[in-house]
Amino acid sequence: MRVVNTYKLHLIILIAVFVIVTLACGGRVFTELHVYSATPNPIEQVYNPSTDEILAENVWVFRPDGSFEAVVKHGNQQYLLSGDYEGDSDGRGFFFFLDTTGDGKFDEEVLLSDDDSYIEWQREGQTIRYVLVK
Numbered sequence: 001m002r003v004v005n006t007y008k009l010h011l012i013i014l015i016a017v018f019v020i021v022t023l024a025c026g027g028r029v030f031t032e033l034h035v036y037s038a039t040p041n042p043i044e045q046v047y048n049p050s051t052d053e054i055l056a057e058n059v060w061v062f063r064p065d066g067s068f069e070a071v072v073k074h075g076n077q078q079y080l081l082s083g084d085y086e087g088d089s090d091g092r093g094f095f096f097f098l099d100t101t102g103d104g105k106f107d108e109e110v111l112l113s114d115d116d117s118y119i120e121w122q123r124e125g126q127t128i129r130y131v132l133v134k
Contacts, residue, residue: 027086027097029066036060036119036130038072043133060110060119060130068098074123087112 037046038058046056054061057078060070062085070081083100096119097106111120118131 027088030062034062035133037133038130
């Protein structure tokens with residue numbers, strides 16, 4: 001009887017450790033909506049929160065559910081990006097890693113400032129900064 005109880009205790013501890021490690025390693029997402037724009041316009045000019053619609057170019061929206069959407073223009077190219085994101089430090093800084101294809105693999109990234117006041121996105125060797133709008 002004592003061996004069975006010890007086995008159960010070890011199993012419970014192992015499961016608890018696994019759950020804690022899994023949660024600790026999970027990527028960070030914002031706890032509230034964050035909207036970033038290449039121009040420091042008021043939020044009403046770049047995003048409509050009641051319809052969840054981006055109203056201008058060069059705007060990124062990060063939602064607390066781990067989804068994001070962006071309308072960005074670089075050169076003559078306009079990019080409509082959307083998908084899931086999660087944040088983590090990779091030694092160069094804190095990044096949001098983006099899955100734009102829905103395959104569970106990150107294919108884009110944006111650097112997040114320490115105070116969340118801006119993000120930087122690299123495209124074709126150029127870094128573009130977007131500031132937090134309110």
